[in-house]
Amino acid sequence: MILNLTPHPIRLYWAEREDGIDDLEPHLREVIEPEPVPARLATIELGGGIAFELVEFGHAQNLPPKRDGYQYIVSLVVALALADRRSDLLVPYREVRNSSGTVIGCRSLAQPV
Template sequence: MIINLTPHPLHFYPNDCPDRIERGQVEPEFTVGPSGKVARLAQESLGTGFTEAFDMEGTSPAQSLTATAVEYVDYGSVYGLPPFDGCAPPRTFYVVPLVVALAARDRPDLLVPYRDVRNMQGSVIGCRQLARPVCNAKHREAS
């Protein structure tokens, strides 16, 4: 079973679908609707700082010095994720945003959209596969 823990429907296109398509050019093979629950990564703003940046192209550093606002953010733990079922292999897989899967790489039941399909304006409208992020080569060899 696959449960979609993103806020969007997941449209799955054929493997040979082009990277970019016009609306209606290729129909999705199937769609997994959002479950109504969303897995997220907690974040807390720690305040704004400023950094000096230079645009060196065609100007002297004195002419191009600008202050750029930078927000300091503490990214914390994952929330909204059901507990792992403990089965090997898992019986239930959860499709989550990539940042969630990377923050919880030890979970073998998390999948992310992979091989994106975009509309002609560049917005992601679906994918051709799912992927499981892994920590390192050790996990790739075990799979």
């Protein structure tokens, strides 16, 4: 089972979907609706000074523990921060864009390593 832990619906398109089309339907394979609470990358402020802050990244909020048979779609920053610890995280890959260049979906999902 794949759960969407981003705040947006994930539209998966077949490979033949072309960019530059505003209609969302052509070659739409599936829409994965988001779960109620998205996973986010948390930060820990470690101090710093006037010009910059020392911030530790790599801690996820609202990310369930690994479970057999489950994969989670998350943002790229969450997946990259946890890639060495989690093999169950997926990200949208091969984006589909409308006529104004806005991402409206993807052609596949990827597992960052």
